[in-house]
Amino acid sequence: MKFELKKVVPWGRNLKEYQEMFNLSNNDLDKNIISFGDGPASFNSELNNLGKKCTSIDLIYQFSETELKERFEVVKKQVMEQVRNNTENFTWNNIKTPDELENLRVKSMSDFLNDFSKGKKEKRYIYHSLPEKLNFKEQTFDLGLSSHFLLLYPKLGIDFHIQSINEMLRLCKEIRIFPILNLNAEKSEMLNDIIKHFGKNYTVNIEKVKYEFQKGGNEMLTLKHKSQ
Numbered sequence: 001m002k003f004e005l006k007k008v009v010p011w012g013r014n015l016k017e018y019q020e021m022f023n024l025s026n027n028d029l030d031k032n033i034i035s036f037g038d039g040p041a042s043f044n045s046e047l048n049n050l051g052k053k054c055t056s057i058d059l060i061y062q063f064s065e066t067e068l069k070e071r072f073e074v075v076k077k078q079v080m081e082q083v084r085n086n087t088e089n090f091t092w093n094n095i096k097t098p099d100e101l102e103n104l105r106v107k108s109m110s111d112f113l114n115d116f117s118k119g120k121k122e123k124r125y126i127y128h129s130l131p132e133k134l135n136f137k138e139q140t141f142d143l144g145l146s147s148h149f150l151l152l153y154p155k156l157g158i159d160f161h162i163q164s165i166n167e168m169l170r171l172c173k174e175i176r177i178f179p180i181l182n183l184n185a186e187k188s189e190m191l192n193d194i195i196k197h198f199g200k201n202y203t204v205n206i207e208k209v210k211y212e213f214q215k216g217g218n219e220m221l222t223l224k225h226k227s228q
């Protein structure tokens with residue numbers, strides 16, 4: 001099904017930010033990683049340049065490079081205007097100013113776009129919509145990540161979240177979700193239900209991380225198979 005381009009918000013983070021959001025150690029970076037809702041993050045391209053392995057999954061990979069670039073220019077103006085008008089909602093420790101934020105997002109987008117066509121051929125960027133099942137066997141991946149996707153959008157609903165996390169846990173030995181807040185920087189309304197649901201069969205924890213941009217957004221949720 002073709003998702004409408006005008007509904008897409010291509011806004012991506014970089015490898016350093018992923019390392020801080022998910023407490024990724026050098027050992028973690030050597031794992032077989034899959035990143036869900038990875039969008040135009042430059043995580044995959046930067047890891048690939050280091051000779052490491054990452055598969056990215058997103059709806060937006062159905063669009064062309066030109067479509068995504070054009071849409072990014074529209075989104076950039078809208079998002080940056082919102083950020084500049086509401087600077088008090090964010091923590092400016094890691095990222096110091098709105099200009100620095102804009103430069104970071106432009107660089108991530110450009111690194112992603114430069115890698116997109118090659119990465120699609122190498123099946124590092126896969127157009128896919130969760131919670132649909134992916135064509136990989138059980139526990140193909142060591143580590144699954146969700147940055148600014150799950151937990152952030154309450155309108156996706158608890159069923160979407162439970163089914164998506166089920167599929168992620170089928171594919172991965174461990175998953176990490178950041179942040180655990182919603183778009184208003186409040187604890188995600190789905191967090192407790194998810195912990196309760198998966199806590200029965202998996203090891204579920206909340207861990208502090210170094211990254212904080214949304215105020216109070218410095219924790220990630222981790223879910224592991226009990227055998228890990």
Ligand SMILES: C[S@@+](CC[C@H](N)C(=O)[O-])C[C@H]1O[C@@H](n2cnc3c(N)ncnc32)[C@H](O)[C@@H]1O
Pocket residue numbers: 008009010011012013014036037038039040041057058059060128129130131146147148149
């Ligand atoms: C805010 S972006 C985050 C991008 C990237 N993870 C980062 O942090 O830089 C959220 C991404 O989730 C993707 N997404 C939304 N619903 C999805 C679904 N059902 N399946 C896969 N990806 C989805 C969007 O297309 C978007 O690229």
